[in-house]
Amino acid sequence: MARKLNEINASSMADISFLLLIFFLVTTSMNVSTGLTRRLPPPLPPDQKPQDIDIKKRNIFVVKINSLNQLLVQGEEMNIRDLKEKAKEFVKNEANDMHLPEKFTKEFETLGVVEYTRDHVISVQNDVDTQYQAYIDVQNELVAAYNELRNELSQLKFGKKFDELNELQQKDVQAVYPQKISEAEPKNYGGSN
Amino acid sequence: MAVIRKGEKRGTPALSTSSLPDIIFMLLFFFMAVTTMKEVTYKVRVSPPSATELQKLENKSLVRYIYVGEPTREFREQFGSATRIQLNDQFADVTEIENFITMERTAMKEEDQNVMTVSIKADKDTKMGIITDIKQALRRAYALKINYQASARQSF
Numbered sequence: 001m002a003r004k005l006n007e008i009n010a011s012s013m014a015d016i017s018f019l020l021l022i023f024f025l026v027t028t029s030m031n032v033s034t035g036l037t038r039r040l041p042p043p044l045p046p047d048q049k050p051q052d053i054d055i056k057k058r059n060i061f062v063v064k065i066n067s068l069n070q071l072l073v074q075g076e077e078m079n080i081r082d083l084k085e086k087a088k089e090f091v092k093n094e095a096n097d098m099h100l101p102e103k104f105t106k107e108f109e110t111l112g113v114v115e116y117t118r119d120h121v122i123s124v125q126n127d128v129d130t131q132y133q134a135y136i137d138v139q140n141e142l143v144a145a146y147n148e149l150r151n152e153l154s155q156l157k158f159g160k161k162f163d164e165l166n167e168l169q170q171k172d173v174q175a176v177y178p179q180k181i182s183e184a185e186p187k188n189y190g191g192s193n
Numbered sequence: 194m195a196v197i198r199k200g201e202k203r204g205t206p207a208l209s210t211s212s213l214p215d216i217i218f219m220l221l222f223f224f225m226a227v228t229t230m231k232e233v234t235y236k237v238r239v240s241p242p243s244a245t246e247l248q249k250l251e252n253k254s255l256v257r258y259i260y261v262g263e264p265t266r267e268f269r270e271q272f273g274s275a276t277r278i279q280l281n282d283q284f285a286d287v288t289e290i291e292n293f294i295t296m297e298r299t300a301m302k303e304e305d306q307n308v309m310t311v312s313i314k315a316d317k318d319t320k321m322g323i324i325t326d327i328k329q330a331l332r333r334a335y336a337l338k339i340n341y342q343a344s345a346r347q348s349f
Contacts (some may be wrong), residue, residue, distance in 0.1 A: 013214035021221040028228035033256075035312060035342040036249040043332040065321075128322035132315050133242040135324070136343055140244040147246055183328070 036139055040183070059101045061090045061122045063138055067129035071138070080137055087145035091177065093117050106174040110155055116176045123182050142181055149177045229253065237262035237279045242317035250340060255309055257297050257336075259290065260328060262316035276319055278327070287326045294334040311330035314342040 064081070066142040071078045073086055093100035102116035108114055122142055126135055150162045150173050158165060162173060237261040239282050250256055259278040264272045268284075280293045300304050311331055315324060331339060 010211060010214065014210065014217055015220055017217040021217055021224065024221060024224050024228070028224070032229070033250045033312065033314075033342055034244065034345065035241075035250060035340045036244060037310075037338070037340045038249050040328060040337045040339055042337065043335070126321045126325070128320065128325070129202050130321040131317070132319040132321060132324060133317040135315075135321055136242040136244055136341055139341070140246050140343075143246040163269050 009118065036136065036143060037184075038139070038181070056102070056119070058099055059117075059119045061120065063122065063124050063142075065124070065126045065130045065134055065138060067127040069131050069134035076095060080134075080141060083138065083141045084145045087122065088149055089140055090122075091117060091120055091145065091149060108175065109154070109174045110169045111153075111176065114176055121180050121182050139181070143179070146177055146179050150174070153177065200222060208220055219278040233258070233260075233279075233282050235260065235279070236265060236268055236282070236284060237267050237277055237316070238314050239284050241314060242341075242343050244343040245346060247345055248340075250310070250312060250342075252308075252310075255301075255305055256312050256340075257294070257309065258312050258314055260314050261319050261323060261327070276316070276323055278323070287323070287330055290327060290336040293333065294336045298336075308338070309336060310338045310340055311336045312340040 062072075062074060065071070071080060071083065073083060078086065088099055093103060096103055101120035103115045104118040105113060105115050106118075124138060124142070125137075147162070153173055153176060154160055154165055154169070155164045157173075158169060163168065165173065237260050239260055261276060262279075263274050264284070272284060278287065278290070282287065285293065294311065298309055299307060313324065313327060328339070331337070331344055
């Protein structure tokens with residue numbers, strides 16, 4: 001006959017788990033860090049002066065932010081709210097405008113033949129006194145422009161959003177709209193003399 | 194036939210607490226899942242800028258942080274109210290960043306060294322001059338994957 005085992009007294013279990021709970025509450029924090037991810041260009045060799053890479057003028061989209069957080073986009077003053085549309089127009093160049101970037105045709109595995117602006121570059125230039133928030137706003141709008149373009153292309157070709165595509169399709173859509181946001185060597189632009 | 198119990202006292206029986214540990218454990222696991230370890234104690238005040246196109250920072254162990262902002266109140270007297278950089282638990286100068294990154298990278302596993310991300314957590318009122326200096330220092334240290342921390346916002 002099996003002997004009845006004495007039950008283990010589990011009343012202190014609650015205390016132990018309370019202690020653990022309180023420990024975790026104190027040492028952890030709730031917030032998830034989010035942000036904009038960027039890739040910096042590799043450093044220049046020390047003996048080399050920063051040289052201007054030869055980019056055709058029509059392929060470059062210049063956004064300047066001055067010390068008063070005002071924008072100068074392609075030589076004209078602009079509100080931050082209009083920046084996204086302007087950037088989209090530039091990257092897409094739907095009407096094959098002379099003054100917007102050159103278009104190239106390439107066949108992609110999943111997309112078929114696509115015309116795209118291969119060599120376009122968006123250049124963000126800021127002043128020393130520019131506020132960080134203004135800089136992030138500009139970066140944010142440019143990323144938003146790319147995200148919208150990618151979503152539009154995915155919607156057109158696959159009827160789905162970019163996030164819902166498979167890996168191969170995402171890769172091709174990214175190849176059509178690569179994020180080309182360059183951060184130039186720092187220069188001092190006027191307004192803070 | 195009625196049984197007369199003499200030895201027992203009348204009254205409500207004691208509440209069973211045997212399920213209490215289970216409940217607490219459940220709470221504990223919930224908190225363990227949704228929270229993260231505190232990175233450092235802040236010595237600078239940082240209220241991050243807001244943005245809409247955010248990406249979550251994954252693989253926390255591969256991320257190193259640089260904090261930029263004004264010193265908090267208790268350090269005001271000592272360090273003034275000019276924008277300062279904080280690396281780990283100390284105030285630092287821009288020139289120390291390169292060294293810091295190199296040190297952190299050598300402490301990492303070899304296969305992780307290439308995917309190290311540096312997250313810049315700067316106050317929204319910071320001037321871009323200091324951010325540009327940090328970026329140049331990071332370039333020199335070959336820490337090219339960077340992340341500007343920002344909080345979510347709906348739109349304008």
